[in-house]
Structures are given as structure tokens and as C-alpha cells.
Amino acid sequence: MRSLELAGVNVSVIGQGTWQMGEDRSRHNEEVAALRLGIELGMTLIDTAEMYAEGGAEEVVGEAIAGRRDEVFLVSKVYPHNASRKGIPQACERSLRRLDTDHIDLYLLHWRGQYPLEETVEAFEQLRAAGKIGRWGVSNFDVDDLQELAAPACATNQVLYNLEERGIEFDLLPWCQQRRMPVMAYCPIGQGGKMLANATLRQVAARHRVTPAQVSLAWLLRQDGVIAIPKAVRPEHVRLNAQAAQLVLEPGDLEALDQAFHAPQRKQRLAMV
Numbered sequence: 001m002r003s004l005e006l007a008g009v010n011v012s013v014i015g016q017g018t019w020q021m022g023e024d025r026s027r028h029n030e031e032v033a034a035l036r037l038g039i040e041l042g043m044t045l046i047d048t049a050e051m052y053a054e055g056g057a058e059e060v061v062g063e064a065i066a067g068r069r070d071e072v073f074l075v076s077k078v079y080p081h082n083a084s085r086k087g088i089p090q091a092c093e094r095s096l097r098r099l100d101t102d103h104i105d106l107y108l109l110h111w112r113g114q115y116p117l118e119e120t121v122e123a124f125e126q127l128r129a130a131g132k133i134g135r136w137g138v139s140n141f142d143v144d145d146l147q148e149l150a151a152p153a154c155a156t157n158q159v160l161y162n163l164e165e166r167g168i169e170f171d172l173l174p175w176c177q178q179r180r181m182p183v184m185a186y187c188p189i190g191q192g193g194k195m196l197a198n199a200t201l202r203q204v205a206a207r208h209r210v211t212p213a214q215v216s217l218a219w220l221l222r223q224d225g226v227i228a229i230p231k232a233v234r235p236e237h238v239r240l241n242a243q244a245a246q247l248v249l250e251p252g253d254l255e256a257l258d259q260a261f262h263a264p265q266r267k268q269r270l271a272m273v
């Protein structure tokens, strides 16, 4: 697995998402097993949030990392309505309990809410000083939000980014790259939806004898400072995603993909799901 540097630590360029895990008790063992397999295959960055299944996803992660905490780079997110001076430490304690660990490696503000950014940052910094989190960052922030935040300590911005949603290439991605702040691409394979049926994407995949999802991951990861966090429960999906780190696309592939999925020509509002 390839890695890149994020706020002083090397992390895997392909991580594992967990949205929609922890919702159905009958799938619990399958979800734990998928995350464990992913860790074995080098996808040691795991992304979760207090929001996912209202803590249920964090419990799945907690079980998956039991006995192998040191191998994993754990990312979780706080709800905006908890992102206050008092709310953040309490939310963090609840997450730590569910994750069954004493620290979160990277703690993110899930999206901007009603509390002033300075208050949220102050609370993050206190958690960092107390050793409860290793570093902090944000999610769903556009350039103007990051400018207002004006915090070099912000370790990442997690945003929607895939072949169909390329808006960040116009301004946000270069802004982050110039500051060596890695961008974490969520929904990197378009939630497994219609994007994967695109004829050009399928042709490129066939040329390399891989799958469209693998091409969509390799397409993201050819760029500096981009991490992708696909979510997969099916073991074959987990394996395919890990293998995508080795796939190198050629200039002709990139041109064909540019024809099928256009790069932004002007500023676009930051897309979110």
C-alpha cells in the first residue's frame, strides 16, 4: 500500500469508509471482518463518525481494531451541533468509549455549524494537548471556509470528490496542495452507483483488466495529496480496492476520462452528500 504524509505521520492513500455500517445488527460480523481484511491489505486508515448509525459504526470499528490499534490510523468526526467548547470533549469521550481506545488519530468537524470556528479549534487543541486526539481537521469546507479558519494546524479537509464531482479541481484542491494539506476524497467510487456504468470508464477498466471502481480510485490517487476512503463490506470489494493502489493510468486513459467527465471551467459550489 502506498502512503502519504499527513501532519507528520504516514497514512495509507486508500483508507476504509464506514458510513452505513453499524445499522443492521445481522451484518455486524461481516462489517467487522471487512475492516479487518482491509487492515491486513494495508488500508489502515479508517474513517468513521459519531453520526454513522448514531455511534453504531464506531462500535463496529472498535471491534475491528481490537488488538491491532497501533496498526491503524483512526479518523472520526464530531457533529457540528456538538462542536462547542463544552460539547467537543464530551462527544470525543463518547467516541473513544465506542471505539474502545484512548485516542483518535484525526478528529474532524463533520461540516460547519452554528459554533464559531475559533471555539471549535480551541476545543480541538485542548483535546490534542490532553492526548485524546493526535491532530484535527475539517470536512465539507470550501476555500472561503478554510481561509476564514486560517489554521495551519488543520490536518485535512474531507470532501466529496470523484469522477462525477470534480468541482474541487478548480480551486479547493490546488489551494490545499499548495499548503501540503491532504484532501480526503469521500464517495470516491460514487457510492457504487451509475458512475461505474459509464462506457468510457468501463473501456479504460477493460484495457487494464481491472474494474471501473478500481479505475475511479486510481484516477483520484494519481494526484499529489489525495487520499480515498471507499467503503466496502463485500470482501471482493475490499480486495479490489486495496489492489487499486497499484494501478497506473496512462495519458490516453486520462484524456478519455476527461472527455467523459468534464473538469470544472469555473468555480462550483462545494458538492456534498
Ligand SMILES: NC(=O)c1ccc[n+]([C@@H]2O[C@H](COP(=O)([O-])OP(=O)(O)OC[C@H]3O[C@@H](n4cnc5c(N)ncnc54)[C@H](OP(=O)(O)O)[C@@H]3O)[C@@H](O)[C@H]2O)c1
Residues within 6 Å of the ligand: 016, 017, 018, 019, 020, 047, 048, 110, 139, 140, 158, 159, 185, 186, 187, 188, 189, 190, 191, 192, 193, 211, 213, 214, 229, 230, 231, 232, 233, 234, 235, 236, 237, 238, 240, 241, 273
Ligand atoms: N465527511 C462527509 O460528509 C462524508 C460523506 C459521505 C461519506 N463519507 C465517508 O466516505 C466513505 C466513502 O463514501 P460512501 O460510503 O458514501 O461511498 P463509496 O465508498 O463511494 O461507495 C460505497 C459503495 O460502493 C460499493 N463498493 C465498494 N467497493 C467497490 C468496488 N470495488 N466495486 C464496486 N462497488 C464497490 C460498496 O458496496 P459494499 O459495501 O456492498 O461492498 C458500497 O455500496 C464513507 O463510508 C464515509 O466514511 C464522508
